[in-house]
Amino acid sequence: MSADLIYQPGILGDAEFLELEKKVAAQLAQKRLEATAAAAKRRDEDQARREAEVKFHTVTVTTRPEEAGTPDEYRVVDEVAFTCTAPDDAECRSYPECDCESWTWNDDRTGDEWGHPRVPGRQCWLAGWFDAEGAIYAGINGDEMRDDLIPARDFSGPIITTWCHEWVEWEFAAPDTRADTSHE
Incomplete structure (x- = not known):
């Protein structure tokens, strides 16, 4: 869905166009809120993992x-x-054997985004x-x-x-x- 609405006289009346514009703006605002909440959740999870590994x-x-x-x-x-x-199953010792420089885990954290499986017990x-x-x-x-x-x-x-x-x-x-x- 595009955030750009082009008003074309004769297709929508002024009131209809304004209502559609409000609806699109509300949907975009909701998506931004969801993205911000998801990013905050990932940051909180990452921080919790870092704090757990302190010991x-x-x-x-x-x-x-x-x-x-x-x-x-x-x-x-x-x-x-x-x-x-x-321990061998800790976050810092469980990563792919693919020798990639970095990796991003899939949603269930069993492998990376490229399909390389997570391997515990590594250095x-x-x-x-x-x-x-x-x-x-x-x-x-x-x-x-x-x-x-x-x-x-x-x-x-x-x-x-x-x-x-x-x-x-x-x-x-x-x-x-x-x-x-x-x-x-």
Whole structure:
């Protein structure tokens, strides 16, 4: 149905045209409301899944002095270790074996939009992003001197991740999960 109505004199009277225009506008408004509600529901479901996975995903950041023994002992990130303890059927370990860069699940979440079946028991898909240093820190106190923004402090804790269509962003679930802040 088109949102554009062209008034053609003689076919519909003014009152009929106005009534038809109101009807079409109401139908379009209803469709927009339904689309907005569906998008909000998907966002809420995605957020609930991310929050449920918090208990399974942790990151530990360890640092070292750049030049030990110097008066200012500037610290640098030595390692960012990602750990997933999710069960085999968790969202992060159940995805197609097709090696597609991304996928969108069908309505019943048994496969992707291309028909590739969902396979449980795989390696957590987030691990590759951390192994390749491609996961971007999006939490508080990000260090703009580093490409991944990770502040040079020893800290550890559960994380929340967000898929940004071309990369993964992560932050600590609790804003103050640093294991050791003595280097600040």
